[in-house]
Amino acid sequence: QAIHGYREIEKSHWSKQSESVLQRLRDVAFPPGVPQLSMVHVLDLEKTGFIKAHVDSVKFCGDTIAGLCLLSGCVMRLLSEDSDVDQVDLLLQRHTAYILRGEARYRFSHQILPDEQSFFGGEKVPRGRRISIICRNLPNEPGSGPD
Ligand code: OGA
Ligand code: MN
Numbered sequence: 001q002a003i004h005g006y007r008e009i010e011k012s013h014w015s016k017q018s019e020s021v022l023q024r025l026r027d028v029a030f031p032p033g034v035p036q037l038s039m040v041h042v043l044d045l046e047k048t049g050f051i052k053a054h055v056d057s058v059k060f061c062g063d064t065i066a067g068l069c070l071l072s073g074c075v076m077r078l079l080s081e082d083s084d085v086d087q088v089d090l091l092l093q094r095h096t097a098y099i100l101r102g103e104a105r106y107r108f109s110h111q112i113l114p115d116e117q118s119f120f121g122g123e124k125v126p127r128g129r130r131i132s133i134i135c136r137n138l139p140n141e142p143g144s145g146p147d
Pocket of ligand 2: 056
C-alpha cells in the first residue's frame with residue numbers, strides 16, 4: 001500500500017455548495033460526456049501521513065485524475081517511470097486544484113512527501129493534516145473504441 005497515516009471514504013452525496021465546487025473541478029478536468037466515477041475519493045492524511053510513489057491503477061482509473069488539496073499545503077513529486085533522474089516537484093498550496101493527465105498520469109509516478117522531506121525550492125512546506133478530494137474518470141473499456 002502506498003498511503004500511510006490516513007482514513008478515506010468514497011462519497012457520492014454532497015451539499016449544494018460542495019457539489020458546485022466539485023462541478024467546477026470536473027468541468028475543467030473532464031471534457032463533456034467523459035464517463036466519470038460517481039464516487040469521489042476523500043483522503044484524510046494525518047500530519048505525519050504521506051503517499052509513496054505510485055501510478056494509479058489503469059484498471060480502476062481512466063486517463064485523468066483531478067484533485068483538490070485542502071487544509072494543508074504539501075509537495076507532490078512526479079518521478080519518471082523510465083529514468084530515476086527525471087522528476088518534478090509541484091507545490092500544492094492549501095486550496096490548490098491539480099490535474100494529472102497524459103505523461104503525468106501514465107509515465108510518471110506521483111507521491112506526497114512526508115513532513116521531514118517537505119521542501120520546495122529550499123523552503124519548508126510545513127505539513128499538517130491534509131484532506132484531498134479526488135475525481136477520476138472510468139478506464140476505457142477495451143473494445144469500446146473505434147475498431
Ligand atoms: C491517491 C493519490 C493524491 C492526493 O489517492 O491515489 O495519489 O492528492 N492521492 O491525495
Ligand atoms: Mn494516486
